[in-house]
Amino acid sequence: MIEFFTQNSSDIVLKTWEHLYISLIALALGAIVAIPLGILLSKTKRIAKVVLAITSVFQTLPSLAILAMMIPFLGVGKVPAIVALFIYTLLPILNNTYIGMQSVSKDLRNAGTSMGMTTMQSIRLVELPLAIPIIMAGIRLSAVYVIAWATLASYIGAGGLGDFIFNGLNLYQTNLIIGGAILVTVLALLTDFVLSKVEIWVTPKGLKVER
Template sequence: MMTFFIENSSDILLKTWEHFYISMIALALGVVFAVPIGILLSKSKYISKVALTITSVLQTVPSLALLAIMIPLFGVGKVPAVIALCIYSLLPILNNTFIGMRSVNGNTKGAGIAMGMTTVQSIVLVELPLAIPVIMSGIRLSAVYVISWATLASYIGAGGLGDFIFNGLNLYQAEFIIGGAIIVTLLALLADFLLSKLEKWVTPKGLRIEGGHAA
């Protein structure tokens, strides 16, 4: 196994970078779409049920099938892979944003409105900060999913660590499969760790949990 890492060190760095930025672009797009939509859906019960059902259905489409669907629409390469991964990232972020916003105490929201805040100000200054821990947990979950699923992006020529795994399968070389899987796992753990630090940074101080107690 060490031979694999030594002999392919330059390729490992390149493929890891490809894998990482494909995943992070897809995750960032997922956040840009899902968080605002989740906030809007939290204001409407009926529309939220329809929207969450649609995203749940998209989530059930097999990864390879979704990537295959992207080929006639966007061709092969990184663009269709990013779009497919973005679609897969939506549900956890959307669902957690909806839950986080809905869980904010009505009295807290009412206090903000009573102080003269507009609806937008209440969302930005009161509801969103209180919902941040739940939203961030959805983003962290999506990050792990996306990095795992990005392995299949190699199937449509997007590169990444999936190249090692697919080459290992084609050439019957177990070290390529195991090595690729190990790096993907480490990358997912690293992303989750970094996002946990970001979560702590963006969470209002009074809501942070440190040593089992709110800070």
């Protein structure tokens, strides 16, 4: 394994950056779409059931199949990989945003309303801050998922750490397979660790739990 890291040091840096680039853009797009949608759905329960059911169906589709479906429309490379991974990030963030908003006590909402808050002010100043820990849990879950699934993006020419794994499979070199798998695992753990710190930072002081 030491030989793998010494011989591929420059490629490791490049592939790690490609992997992180694809994953974080997909995750950011997922958060930008899913959080506002989850907030909106928390106010319309009937529509929420339909939308969550649809996103759940997409979640059950094999990630490789989603990647392959992107090729006729977007070709190969990073763009179709990002779009496919974006689809996979939606459900955990959307579901957790919806649950987080629904978990806010009605008494607190009513207190905000009695103070003269509008619906948007109540969402921004009361409900969203209280839902942040659950929303961040969904983002962290999506981040780990998307980094793992981004490995398959190598199949459609998007690069990333998956190149090591699939080259190892094609060339029957176990050091490439194991080395690539270790790097993906470490990247996922580091990303989750960073996001856990972000979660602590954005969580209101009264809701923080000592870690």
